[in-house]
Amino acid sequence: MNSAASLSELQAEASCPICLGYLRDPVTIECGHNFCHSCIQQCWEDLLGIFPCPVCLHHCPDRNFKRNTQLCHMTDIVKQIPTRGSQRKLQGKKALCEKHHEVLTLFCDRAVELLCPHCKVSDHQDHPLIPIEEAAARYRRKLKSYIEPLMVEVEDAETEYENQIAKTFEVQKKMENWRRELHYECKELKCSLEVEHDEINASLLIEEKDIEEKLTENGRQISNHMFMLNNLLSEIAEKYLQTDLDLLTGIESIHNRYENLESPAVFTYELKKESCSLPPHYFGLHKMISTFQVDLTLDPETAHPSLVISRDRKGVTYRTPDGLYNSQALTSYPAVLSSEGFDAGRHFWQVEVRGTGEWSLGVCKESSLRNSLISPSPSNSCRHIELCASICGTCPRGHVMRVGIFLDYELGEVSFYNLNNRSYLYGFTDTFTEKLMPYFSSAPSSKSLTISIRDE
Template sequence: MAFAAALAMLQAEARCPICLDYLRDPVTTECGHNFCSSCIHQRWEGLQGTFPCPVCFHHCPDRSLKRNTQLCHMTEIAKQIPGMRGKGKRQKEPLCKKHREGLALFCEKDLELLCAQCRVSSNHGDHPLMPMEEAAATHRRKLKSYIESLSEQIKDTENRSEMQVSKCFELRQRIKHQKDELHSEVKQLKHFLENVQNAMLIRLLTEKTYIEKKIMEETNQISNQSSILTSLLADIISKNLQTDVDLLTGIGSIHNRYNNLETPATCLYELKEESCSLAPHYLGLHKMIHTFQVDLTLDPETAHPSLIISRDRKSVTYRTSFGLHNLQARNSYPAVLSSEGFDAGRHFWQVEVRGTGAWSLGVCKESFPRNAPMLPTPRNGCWQIQFWANTCVTCHSGNRQCIGIFLDYELGEVSFYNLRNISHIYSFSGSFTEKLVPYFCLGPSSKSFVMRIVKDEW
């Protein structure tokens, strides 16, 4: 039996791990494994750079392989050994544990070896049965197809691993780019921005650490998947080199492992964009306007009786003469509010004014009593500044007055800008706790006074 087993092992060693047939024109790779010359070159077809060994996945530097003349002679000798494999099988033929008869059939449903008596058993009577040799040939073909699929999956996991490394590098580059931008922004106001800069860098580094940790976790999952695939591939290759009986024994485990393979999910991570959170007039008026400008409309329901709202709800005009009998209306301020209000964020709007006399702009609380004879001050919930036009402004765009108002709700700041000479006029600072609404007020004038909300004037 030992002699027969040794001859069987000799015949197995004389077979190609790729085609599973006797070696034809055998060649040896750098790692010491032997293949048919045509099989290994076909497996490496289309590859460039490195060429993995199908058995151990060692990367061979090139396609140049050494022809193994001695192995070629040994293969020819192994072919000429008559019937030793068959004798070995007869000597080692396992018996059915239940009926003590030779195993000659294979149940395709339960993936089990059966004897002739098992065929009529109630457990397998209606199951598809095949002769052992035919079943072994069928499953050997299936295992061979698994080998190619697993090789592709291993290649895919290697590519995905490289992509993870690339993502990590890209992340570092983007972090570096954002850090450079932040340093550029704070250069002019270094003393004021020092605390802000440190806080933002900490957030960036925290985000970097978090995402890198996630990427490493996914890389480890992919590495584990690669190990599982490699182990399964090695088991299948080993299974294919076994006798029919050994191949079919426990074949279900191989199928289950292959069919239950799962590919680790890859999550996409978006780096949060950081930007300077200072009061926007530090970042430049032009950038502030284009970033935070909003489109407002006037609310006719909030307009004082002396004010006329245009059809497009963008302009308000003060009418100089009308009958006003309501004492409350006579004593209240001629103001109107915007239809839009804000309880968070940053917002910028522009107002163009023509006429003579007093007028004011700002924001007020939604609950501010507009019709009461109350002075609009921050204490009363109205943050506004008053302007005065001494001469009538013509319709020429160069002589108009244009004021920009910026609200930073979280910072608690309302700022006013002269958009004609690009200058900062004044800023209110406080703490906002309820919705704020843009506030527009026109006073009596000798000529028609028009205030208009404009947009994209810059």
């Protein structure tokens, strides 16, 4: 290597990678790179936790500057070397104006571009011009302000993407539930409804596929948006650490992309449930369900201590008592009441019983809440207890029983239906004078029995 090249290398080693000038009060950071003390301080200004090296991006855990005395002396020696050639070398490293071939020293805030002194005279006389160092500091602060909103955008996009994936499984689960209901309704009418069953099932498959495709496409759009946000975030984070000249070069592109960010629209859907066209004698019950269906929830305050109420207050399961008694429980038998009561009108609700054991369903008077409820049984025919009307049953292992209960308060009628085959089970007539409360009970022997209120 000749002496000129060696001198150039020596001058480069004595230069700061940030300001490109000779090192002033040089310090060494954890990765081994050297900078002017003021330059690295400005670069890491307002950063917390992790401090990336402007050269290699190594994450330094803290602002642990080590003053490099030997490099300081070496820089002083290099400065004493005749500078004619070194000045040309350093000037050759600086960015030049493509139009005038002069060193870029100014920044036009209106045109968002770097300028040389000649540009100021020829094209930007009335524009606000500022030194590169001041412009870099200003836009570095602006880039920093972009980082946090972009991180929020990325998090929102990730959350929405996960929601769309979850909705896909939700659609599949809902469709599967409806297929199971379809099977219950068609079991007794398989011969006459087989063709229609196939048509409805095909329709559900088409709707499911269509929604899944749209959700997948929307998820792809959100994923692409999330990828773009991550790229822009990485680019801004990298740009933020660059030298003043590099930071300001192309800054308009990043600025415009950030300002023009648009999140993709989120696809929403509404599932349309289809059911079999039932024979004429089914129409009355079908109309009753669609017209008078009510939404019930269980009242934990009335639950026997041996009953476990589900979080959504739609289901109840019997458990072995632990010796503790709920003083607020209003039933001496493992039963629970609905939070809703009725003192007028017509109302229909559906109950599903799963597991193995005995159960009873019905309605009781609101005044009975002040006393203990006892279980109905065939021997007393519900005449010597405080239940207005009820029905009892036993659920064999592996069987699912669906029961519909219809209350016509003005007519004083309570009717019970087997919704598995849409048949009438039992009816009760009386004169009602006070509010009636839906009642749900599981026998103590029914350790694996779960009673659930159905919404549809």
